[in-house]
Amino acid sequence: MRDIRDVIVVGAGLAGLQAALALQEAGLDVLVLEAADRVGGRVRSLDGPTGVEEAGAVNIGDGYTRLLGHVRAAGLDREPVTVSLREHTIVVDGHTSTAPAWAASEGNPLTGPERAVPPALIVAGALARANPLTGPRDWMSPEAARWDVPMPDHLRSLGVSDAAVALADRAGTFETLEATSALAMLRAAQRASRHAPQTSNVVGGNSRLPESMAARLREPVRPNSPVAAIRERGDLVEAELADGERIAAGHVVLAVPFTSLRRLAIEVALPGPVARLVAELPYPALTKYHLIADRPFWREDGLPPVTWTNGPIQRLLPWRLCDNGPSALAVWVTGRDARALDALGEREQRRVVLDELARVRPAAAGAVEITRIVSWGRDPWAGGAWAMPRPGQMAALAAAATADTGRVQLAGEHLSVEDSGMEGALESGDRAAARVLARLGRTPAGS
Ligand SMILES: Cc1cc2nc3c(=O)[nH]c(=O)nc-3n(C[C@H](O)[C@H](O)[C@H](O)COP(=O)(O)OP(=O)(O)OC[C@H]3O[C@@H](n4cnc5c(N)ncnc54)[C@H](O)[C@@H]3O)c2cc1C
Numbered sequence: 540m541r542d543i544r545d546v547i548v549v550g551a552g553l554a555g556l557q558a559a560l561a562l563q564e565a566g567l568d569v570l571v572l573e574a575a576d577r578v579g580g581r582v583r584s585l586d587g588p589t590g591v592e593e594a595g596a597v598n599i600g601d602g603y604t605r606l607l608g609h610v611r612a613a614g615l616d617r618e619p620v621t622v623s624l625r626e627h628t629i630v631v632d633g634h635t636s637t638a639p640a641w642a643a644s645e646g647n648p649l650t651g652p653e654r655a656v657p658p659a660l661i662v663a664g665a666l667a668r669a670n671p672l673t674g675p676r677d678w679m680s681p682e683a684a685r686w687d688v689p690m691p692d693h694l695r696s697l698g699v700s701d702a703a704v705a706l707a708d709r710a711g712t713f714e715t716l717e718a719t720s721a722l723a724m725l726r727a728a729q730r731a732s733r734h735a736p737q738t739s740n741v742v743g744g745n746s747r748l749p750e751s752m753a754a755r756l757r758e759p760v761r762p763n764s765p766v767a768a769i770r771e772r773g774d775l776v777e778a779e780l781a782d783g784e785r786i787a788a789g790h791v792v793l794a795v796p797f798t799s800l801r802r803l804a805i806e807v808a809l810p811g812p813v814a815r816l817v818a819e820l821p822y823p824a825l826t827k828y829h830l831i832a833d834r835p836f837w838r839e840d841g842l843p844p845v846t847w848t849n850g851p852i853q854r855l856l857p858w859r860l861c862d863n864g865p866s867a868l869a870v871w872v873t874g875r876d877a878r879a880l881d882a883l884g885e886r887e888q889r890r891v892v893l894d895e896l897a898r899v900r901p902a903a904a905g906a907v908e909i910t911r912i913v914s915w916g917r918d919p920w921a922g923g924a925w926a927m928p929r930p931g932q933m934a935a936l937a938a939a940a941t942a943d944t945g946r947v948q949l950a951g952e953h954l955s956v957e958d959s960g961m962e963g964a965l966e967s968g969d970r971a972a973a974r975v976l977a978r979l980g981r982t983p984a985g986s
């Protein structure tokens with residue numbers, strides 16, 4: 540066994556890096572172990588044919604104070620993200636319309652005032668209209684448990700019809716609406732409402748952010764170092780890597796998604812509800828097909844490039860559009876449709892996606908190629924896009940987010956209290972670091 544660190548951080552995503560920096564600033568000796576060959580986790584910028592493309596996190600909210608602090612400290616610039624659902628094409632059962640024309644579309648199965656709501660906005664619209672959560676911590680109060688029910692039940696209680704629920708179920712941030720807690724969705728809507736609708740990303744790619752954080756660590760992150768087991772040994776915790784190497788430390792911060800954590804041999808006593816959540820918290824599948832279009836096919840059919848369909852490719856979103864050169868777009872597929880595509884070989888996936896795209900947007904036929912397939916569901920270290928609690932899991936999640944788990948602390952976007960996505964990951968990293976420091980009788984630097 541090598542020398543003993545003060546703290547080992549497992550996972551060099553934003554949560555792990557944030558915890559490591561806070562612990563280092565407080566004077567501790569920190570080693571970050573990362574399974575992949577890069578830092579950043581679900582922040583992953585790719586070199587595409589028209590420039591950088593984001594395979595993972597895209598939007599930086601204007602209220603992401605921790606993240607924006609890192610952007611400023613690293614001297615990075617931001618540019619606005621311009622994709623909006625205000626104008627989009629809707630293709631339902633072969634009938635094509637646009638958001639303003641949707642109410643009159645023959646493909647619209649809804650009746651009454653619901654006909655005017657585009658499928659992509661049914662859930663968001665209903666939640667925004669009647670969100671009982673007004674503060675960032677309201678979701679944790681015992682009274683909030685009444686909304687920890689299947690999403691369709693909550694939508695129906697708001698007067699949303701079964702036909703609208705079925706349409707909305709096709710594509711979203713969830714695996715299925717039935718398997719999703721309404722309280723989790725209300726919490727997401729409350730968090731989103733605190734940020735201006737205008738978002739941005741880092742010029743040169745969001746990956747520059749975790750890279751700049753990793754560069755500030757005294758001891759470099761160790762890539763290609765998947766941790767396979769964590770054991771408490773008296774006053775120490777030992778991390779065992781997949782190749783058998785063992786490294787000891789006084790404390791460990793496990794900043795990995797629960798999908799990965801549940802595959803580790805953890806010989807550490809976690810509180811019962813937390814251990815159950817580690818085993819059971821769902822992560823929806825999400826597969827992205829990065830595309831290049833050699834001509835602006837949306838000018839030929841005169842329809843907005845953003846497309847929502849109730850077919851298997853769900854959503855087409857532009858990334859970088861150009862009228863007189865190649866453009867970058869991506870098909871985003873979540874939930875059951877993503878798992879069905881993930882189960883196919885790569886060649887078959889390409890055929891299905893391009894055939895379906897040609898059916899949904901005939902003008903795109905022959906104009907588009909798939910440049911990259913990124914499956915977050917099949918990514919061994921992510922195991923899905925993000926945590927999306929099932930009905931009945933929110934009280935355990937509140938307990939896990941606030942639990943002091945001793946020498947082994949947990950972090951990650953799934954354990955954020957007030958914010959979500961990248962900012963939530965940073966928030967959870969700060970909390971895990973503060974708990975380690977409190978156990979050592981120290982306070983975080985700058986507090
Ligand atoms: C497609 C997509 C779009 C998104 N869009 C947005 C957005 O627009 N805005 C936003 O704010 N958020 C967005 N998110 C969410 C955001 O990316 C995450 O919330 C955040 O990056 C999670 O950070 P994390 O540190 O908690 O986890 P991760 O980034 O997953 O980091 C965990 C790290 O642990 C490593 N690891 C796992 N297992 C082990 C092991 N056994 N040993 C060692 N290392 C291990 C992983 O390789 C990874 O590097 C998006 C996510 C996806 C997938």
